[in-house]
Amino acid sequence: MTIRTRFAPSPTGYLHIGGARTALYNWMFAREHGGQFILRIEDTDQKRAVKGAVQALMDALRWMGLDWDEGPEVGGPHGPYIQSERAALYRRWADRLLADGHAYKCFCTADELKARRAAQKAARGDQGYDRRCRHLSPDEVAARERDGLPFAVRFKAPIEGVTVIPDVIRGDITVPNAQIADAVLLKSDGLPTYHLANVVDDHFMEISHILRADEWISSAPLHINLYAAFGWPHPVYAHLPLVLNPSGRGKLSKRTQAFDDGGREVLIKVEEFRDAGYLPQALNNFLANVGWAFGDDREKFPIEEAIPRFRLEDINPAPTRLPYDKLDWLNGQWIQDMEPLELARAVKPFLERQGHEVGAEALLAVAPSLRVRLKRLTDAAGFLKFLWEDGDAAPLTAGRLANNKLPGDAVRRGLQAARDYIAGAQPFDAETLGAGLTAIGEAHTTNGKAGPFLGVLRLAVTRQDVSPPVFESIVALGRERALARLDAAIALLAGQ
RNA sequence: GCCCCAUUCGUCUAGCGGCCCAGGACGCGGCCCUCUCAAGGCCGAAACAGGGGUUCGAGUCCCCUAUGGGGCACCA
Numbered sequence: 001m002t003i004r005t006r007f008a009p010s011p012t013g014y015l016h017i018g019g020a021r022t023a024l025y026n027w028m029f030a031r032e033h034g035g036q037f038i039l040r041i042e043d044t045d046q047k048r049a050v051k052g053a054v055q056a057l058m059d060a061l062r063w064m065g066l067d068w069d070e071g072p073e074v075g076g077p078h079g080p081y082i083q084s085e086r087a088a089l090y091r092r093w094a095d096r097l098l099a100d101g102h103a104y105k106c107f108c109t110a111d112e113l114k115a116r117r118a119a120q121k122a123a124r125g126d127q128g129y130d131r132r133c134r135h136l137s138p139d140e141v142a143a144r145e146r147d148g149l150p151f152a153v154r155f156k157a158p159i160e161g162v163t164v165i166p167d168v169i170r171g172d173i174t175v176p177n178a179q180i181a182d183a184v185l186l187k188s189d190g191l192p193t194y195h196l197a198n199v200v201d202d203h204f205m206e207i208s209h210i211l212r213a214d215e216w217i218s219s220a221p222l223h224i225n226l227y228a229a230f231g232w233p234h235p236v237y238a239h240l241p242l243v244l245n246p247s248g249r250g251k252l253s254k255r256t257q258a259f260d261d262g263g264r265e266v267l268i269k270v271e272e273f274r275d276a277g278y279l280p281q282a283l284n285n286f287l288a289n290v291g292w293a294f295g296d297d298r299e300k301f302p303i304e305e306a307i308p309r310f311r312l313e314d315i316n317p318a319p320t321r322l323p324y325d326k327l328d329w330l331n332g333q334w335i336q337d338m339e340p341l342e343l344a345r346a347v348k349p350f351l352e353r354q355g356h357e358v359g360a361e362a363l364l365a366v367a368p369s370l371r372v373r374l375k376r377l378t379d380a381a382g383f384l385k386f387l388w389e390d391g392d393a394a395p396l397t398a399g400r401l402a403n404n405k406l407p408g409d410a411v412r413r414g415l416q417a418a419r420d421y422i423a424g425a426q427p428f429d430a431e432t433l434g435a436g437l438t439a440i441g442e443a444h445t446t447n448g449k450a451g452p453f454l455g456v457l458r459l460a461v462t463r464q465d466v467s468p469p470v471f472e473s474i475v476a477l478g479r480e481r482a483l484a485r486l487d488a489a490i491a492l493l494a495g496q
Numbered sequence: 497g498c499c500c501c502a503u504u505c506g507u508c509u510a511g512c513g514g515c516c517c518a519g520g521a522c523g524c525g526g527c528c529c530u531c532u533c534a535a536g537g538c539c540g541a542a543a544c545a546g547g548g549g550u551u552c553g554a555g556u557c558c559c560c561u562a563u564g565g566g567g568c569a570c571c572a
Contacts, residue, residue: 010572045571110570117569124497127568152570170501179499179568187570194572218500218567239501242565246507250565261506286508289521293509297520316509317501319565323508326522336535372535383533441531454531466533 003035004208007061007068008198010042011053015060015270017322018213018243018252021287024303025240025310026211027066028288032307038205039071041082042198044191054082060270064280065303070205078205083197090192093200093230094153094185102229103185105151106133107144128181129154153186155195155226163221168238168312175221183222195219199226202235210235211312214242214319215251238312241291242319252322260324267324277350277377282331289330290323291316299326300333328375335374340367347380354381356388365430365475369468386462387476396463398493405445405452412493414444414453415460419486428479430471437471460489 005026009019030037039061043049054072061068070076080086097103106129113129120127134156136144144151157180165173185196192200202210217239227234243252246260254268267273273283284303288294292315294301335343344363347370351358366384373383401411421436437457441450458470461482467473474482 008572012572042572048571106570108570113570121497126498128498129569150570154570165500167501173500175500181568184570189570191570193570198572213566214501215566216572219572221500241502244565248507248564290508293520295510297510299508299521313512318503319501320509321507323522326508329522332535369534373533438531449531451531456531458532462532464532468533470531 001208002206003030003033004038004206005030005035005211006038006040006202006205006207007066008040008042008201009057010045010048011050011057012048013050013053014056016252017268017270017273017287020060020064020270020283021243021290022211022213022240023061023066024064024284024287025292025315026209027068028303028307028310029209029211029312030069032310035208036069037066038076038078038207039068039081040201040205041072042194043082043084044193044197046084046189046191056271060274063274064270064284083201084191086197086201087191089204090196090200091186091190094192094196097155097185097229098153100229101156103153103155104134104136104182105141105145106154106182106184107136107149107151108133129183131182134182150188152184152188154182155185155222155229157182157222157225163224165217165220165224165237167217167220168236169315169317170239173217173220177221180221180225183219185226195222195226199223199230199232203227203230203232207235209238209312211238211240214239238315239317240315241317243290244319244321246321246324248321264324275378277374277379278327278331279334279346279377282327282334285334286322286327286330289326290320300330332375335377336371338371340364340371343367343371343374347374347377350377351381351384354378356381356384358384358387362387362476362478366468366472369472373468383468384476386464386467386473396459396489396492401456401459401489401493403452403456405447405449406456407446409493410444411456412490414440415457415486415490415493417444418457419483419490422474422479422482422486425479428475430469430475433471433474461485 007023007026009015027037041054058072068074070078071081094103098105116130117127133154158177161177162174163177163180165175167173183195184193186192220237220239224234244250245252245257246266247257250256252268254266257266260266267276281302285301288303288306289299292310294306295309338346341364344360344367348358348363370380370383374380403411406414417440418437421440422433425432425436437454438450441453441457442448445452454470458467458473459465461470461477462473463485468476477485
């Protein structure tokens with residue numbers, strides 16, 4: 001059997017991180033088995049459609065590296081892959097169900113249904129459609145049609161017995177048929193509901209496995225009965241654990257929780273993760289680790305290595321929160337493994353977006369040390385502040401430059417020696433500077449260690465107490481600017 | 497209210513009857529290394545929701561309770 005999976009989002013605006021995980025798992029499973037991964041747009045509710053959403057969805061999937069074999073923009077033998085363009089097909093199969101007696105026309109209006117639902121709720125009775133149109137006689141139906149009343153098509157769900165959903169992750173799920181509502185299949189606007197469209201499409205698109213979120217379990221019995229009514233075999237089901245809010249309360253949603261306990265913004269859209277400076281490799285790695293585990297106690301891995309080990313049976317069925325702290329760590333690990341040039345290139349657009357123009361040479365000089373410091377690409381600006389903040393921004397004082405390991409005028413003499421050395425250092429790189437400046441430092445401290453002096457040098461050159469390693473910082477700053485700052489510091493000391 | 501799903505350290509997880517007085521990771525604390533901050537190394541605190549069974553033996557199987565989650569739309 002050819003493995004065919006699909007990701008079927010509705011275009012309501014963006015790719016939700018939970019949806020991204022669903023997409024990732026579908027993609028991994030298809031890739032593992034040499035099958036196909038299909039992207040289908042479920043836009044049968046025009047009210048919810050958002051312009052540009054399909055593009056945003058595709059951009060996010062592509063950024064994650066999840067390529068689809070069939071779907072919008074790539075086509076395929078089972079198209080179109082946008083449900084609103086398949087309306088005729090759904091109508092045809094709804095008619096078939098009507099003709100076979102598996103469905104019926106419902107003339108109840110939205111307002112009537114709403115009122116009855118409210119009454120049911122008030123009476124604390126059973127909820128769901130009361131099936132009244134199911135019992136309309138042929139004459140009654142004909143009369144209503146003659147009056148031109150709009151109608152929806154409802155499924156005639158079984159009332160007795162139970163329906164069993166075989167789920168790869170959870171085993172058999174048994175639901176009493178009394179719980180299955182006579183769901184609307186075709187809305188009065190002639191468009192299908194999710195239930196009809198997804199069953200018809202999954203059948204004709206030859207989907208073999210449905211990997212979708214937990215929240216769909218409750219409609220699975222309906223779908224299984226629909227397949228049966230059509231006389232089609234149903235796909236294999238695997239219901240993925242739901243992604244919860246950081247508080248553990250409710251489905252992950254900004255409406256429920258915008259900030260976590262630490263006061264940090266809860267990121268939800270894939271584009272937000274991208275803009276926050278997370279790498280797609282890290283995000284995939286992270287997502288694969290929530291609800292599934294690589295094994296061998298390995299946390300960091302490229303998704304390509306996870307694919308051959310991925311088994312639906314191993315997915316943890318329990319709902320889960322996203323360990324955002326772990327994502328930061330993981331992203332840091334991925335950044336640490338980048339080549340300096342690669343990191344410099346990745347960081348540049350983030351700096352530019354934050355309004356900082358940094359030369360390629362400067363960036364390359366600090367890239368190695370940035371590598372072990374960044375959690376997110378957006379963090380770079382903070383570490384590189386010394387590059388664009390001149391002395392005026394952070395007032396330097398003689399007091400701040402004082403150090404008890406450099407008594408008397410040792411600070412001034414040391415900085416002067418450093419200045420002279422930097423002025424002539426050849427080549428002007430971290431290694432050369434490191435050798436010379438360390439020796440100068442050792443010669444000027446009372447304990448013969450360079451450390452205290454290098455701290456003072458850092459402050460004089462970067463005007464920060466915390467900075468990348470001082471030698472690299474000097475290279476990044478450039479000889480001229482480094483000398484100018486040293487001169488200023490020396491003048492400050494001489495003037496006291 | 498009804499139905500369904502789930503329940504191992506704070507969090508993400510390993511564990512599919514004896515290898516578990518429960519392993520890894522993040523986070524947290526301590527130490528080491530160290531030019532600051534990191535990174536890295538070492539050490540530490542930290543969990544089988546509760547109760548009944550089944551079994552020679554239960555984190556692992558069954559039942560009940562509790563708790564959390566999902567659903568009960570002409571939304572997906």
